[in-house]
Amino acid sequence: MDLTTGPERLTLKLRAVIRFFFPWALCLLQPLFASSIHPEVLLGWQVTVRSKVTLTRISTEGAPRLPSWEAHGNRQEISWPVVDQQSGTLLERKLKTLLKEVLHKSNKYLSEEYRGNFKIWVFKNVPYTAKTLEDAIIVSAAPVLQPLEHKARKQLSCILAHELHHVAVGPQFFQIDPLRPRQILLTSLLTEGAASRICVGDHSFPEFETVLKNEKALSAAFQDVRNILRQPPDHEGMAQLYTRSKSGYYVGCWMIMQIENRFGRSAWLSLLDEAPELATIKFFDLYAKTNPPALYQLSLQ
Numbered sequence: 001m002d003l004t005t006g007p008e009r010l011t012l013k014l015r016a017v018i019r020f021f022f023p024w025a026l027c028l029l030q031p032l033f034a035s036s037i038h039p040e041v042l043l044g045w046q047v048t049v050r051s052k053v054t055l056t057r058i059s060t061e062g063a064p065r066l067p068s069w070e071a072h073g074n075r076q077e078i079s080w081p082v083v084d085q086q087s088g089t090l091l092e093r094k095l096k097t098l099l100k101e102v103l104h105k106s107n108k109y110l111s112e113e114y115r116g117n118f119k120i121w122v123f124k125n126v127p128y129t130a131k132t133l134e135d136a137i138i139v140s141a142a143p144v145l146q147p148l149e150h151k152a153r154k155q156l157s158c159i160l161a162h163e164l165h166h167v168a169v170g171p172q173f174f175q176i177d178p179l180r181p182r183q184i185l186l187t188s189l190l191t192e193g194a195a196s197r198i199c200v201g202d203h204s205f206p207e208f209e210t211v212l213k214n215e216k217a218l219s220a221a222f223q224d225v226r227n228i229l230r231q232p233p234d235h236e237g238m239a240q241l242y243t244r245s246k247s248g249y250y251v252g253c254w255m256i257m258q259i260e261n262r263f264g265r266s267a268w269l270s271l272l273d274e275a276p277e278l279a280t281i282k283f284f285d286l287y288a289k290t291n292p293p294a295l296y297q298l299s300l301q
Ligand SMILES: [Zn+2]
Pocket: 024, 025, 026, 027, 162, 166, 191, 192, 195
């Protein structure tokens, strides 16, 4: 695709890419993938969030090798922009503007305002919009660099807010022993549910919100999660819930929203300050106390 002659087509395609790869990341599952892919890193920043957001360019030599995350659906071909000095400056400016609105979104879903440091690495040829990898957010160059129409930009901002939420929640939630896949799955219902909650209600991803309102679709998602929990825990089952289907995101988000509706947002926000195992137990306990209908029941047993 010619970037200079088809900007509208490109915007449409970028929008499709963003929508297609929602909801985002296998953030908790990243240690499970042994092999790595080698997309090209373009730029990196150390981001410091205090009273203001500061971006400091860092050498791409420190960029991580990326796990071969499974894409959410089929990869879509796209013409990737060439990043030169000028577009590097443009990327930095756009990221800074985006981060300010992203922080505004994420902070409402954190127990206290985020103050911290993380890295942003911009890659090309990664089959997703953004993902979290330890203390870094991996971002795909194209959606950030190209002009996006209003809805696609809103979606990009939501995706980054989701990833920033993961970074802000803390490394303890993302360093569970990969040999404990069941614990990873249960904890991910909490962390993915919480991060996905950020964009519910703003109509950025109507497809996601439609599932939450549709009894048939949502009960099928719960059944997916129950089926996986009944099986001997393995990584394949979890990948199923967070890639090929998105049931883990739907169920986690629904559980968070029921707790919020019944006990207030602070009830689940406080869980994010706990150790992962205890947080998970309390999360399921709080959810049970909302008296969900049989179709939406889920227990740790
Ligand atoms: Zn996530």
